[in-house]
Amino acid sequence: GAGVSQSPRYKVTKRGQDVALRCDPISGHVSLYWYRQALGQGPEFLTYFNYEAQQDKSGLPNDRFSAERPEGSISTLTIQRTEQRDSAMYRCASSPRNRANTGELFFGEGSRLTVL
Amino acid sequence: GQQVMQIPQYQHVQEGEDFTTYCNSSTTLSNIQWYKQRPGGHPVFLIQLVKSGEVKKQKRLTFQFGEAKKNSSLHITATQTTDVGTYFCAGPGSGGSNYKLTFGKGTLLTVNP
Numbered sequence: 001g002a003g004v005s006q007s008p009r010y011k012v013t014k015r016g017q018d019v020a021l022r023c024d025p026i027s028g029h030v031s032l033y034w035y036r037q038a039l040g041q042g043p044e045f046l047t048y049f050n051y052e053a054q055q056d057k058s059g060l061p062n063d064r065f066s067a068e069r070p071e072g073s074i075s076t077l078t079i080q081r082t083e084q085r086d087s088a089m090y091r092c093a094s095s096p097r098n099r100a101n102t103g104e105l106f107f108g109e110g111s112r113l114t115v116l
Numbered sequence: 117g118q119q120v121m122q123i124p125q126y127q128h129v130q131e132g133e134d135f136t137t138y139c140n141s142s143t144t145l146s147n148i149q150w151y152k153q154r155p156g157g158h159p160v161f162l163i164q165l166v167k168s169g170e171v172k173k174q175k176r177l178t179f180q181f182g183e184a185k186k187n188s189s190l191h192i193t194a195t196q197t198t199d200v201g202t203y204f205c206a207g208p209g210s211g212g213s214n215y216k217l218t219f220g221k222g223t224l225l226t227v228n229p
Contacts, residue, residue: 031215042120042204042219043159056216091158098215104149104161105217 002026004108006092012114013082021077021111023092031095033105034067034077036088043091043107049075050098082115089113118143120207122220130228135192137223139205146208148181148188149217154201162190162203195227 005024013019025032031050035043045059052072060066064082069075079086089112093105119142129135139148147166151159163172165181165188172179178191192199202222209216 040221040224042206042221043217045216045218048215050215056213104164105159107158107160109158 004092004094004106006090006108006111008111009109010112010114012116014116015083016081018078018080019082019113021079021090021092021113023075023077023094023108025073025075025092025094026096026106027073029094029096029106030098032069032075033093033095034075035091035093035107037091037110038088043093046077046090079113082113084115087113087115118207118209118218120205120218120220122205122223124223125221126224126226128226128228129195131197132194135195135199135225137190137203137205137225139188139190139220141186141207143207143210144185146185146210146214148185149206150179150188150190151204151206151219152201153204153222157201159204192225195225197227197229200225200227 007022033048034046037043047067048056049069052069064080067077089110091107091110093107095105097103121140123138149164150162153159163179168185169183170181176193180189202224204219204222206217206219208214
């Protein structure tokens with residue numbers, strides 16, 4: 001497809017379970033971001049990849065959160081031992097620009113995570 | 117850390133009225149971006165402003181970047197129901213963190229037809 005694709009769109013899980021959220025960016029986009037958006041709030045930065053290198057993970061809330069982009073394309077955000085406070089919309093975004101030049105972000109539709 | 121603040125948080129207008137949202141950063145920005153998020157949708161890029169004092173127009177939308185590059189505004193003339201949504205401003209980090217956008221909380225615009 002032409003846009004950023006995320007799956008699953010909705011995920012309901014029980015507390016303590018692990019979840020993996022997938023992002024397929026626009027083909028050829030160098031930069032990939034994960035953001036988290038709470039209801040009524042703006043997107044909050046989690047982590048940034050330049051090609052396959054994770055260059056900034058300062059926004060990940062704790063060590064239960066991890067992300068990878070092994071081949072510089074598809075990325076997975078993994079949350080281990082989920083807690084209710086992890087419930088949110090997780091958004092992936094990509095950009096054709098590298099880290100030296102900010103430019104528009106193309107956001108996916110997001111993955112809505114609900115932890116019971 | 118960098119903070120980006122937007123006011124108002126909500127704005128309800130009658131169709132045809134004008135609307136303005138304001139964005140203020142705690143730090144000087146190299147540029148500022150604006151996004152629109154329709155209800156149930158995802159943020160969509162509107163524009164990027166780079167120069168001090170810059171003004172850009174997109175049809176009924178007028179974007180301004182302050183002289184000190186710490187504030188910005190979005191003005192919509194004669195709102196339409198299609199303008200409904202949340203408008204976010206976002207500023208990049210400084211120095212080597214310019215890839216990291218910090219978003220404001222947004223202004224939710226509702227339009228009464």
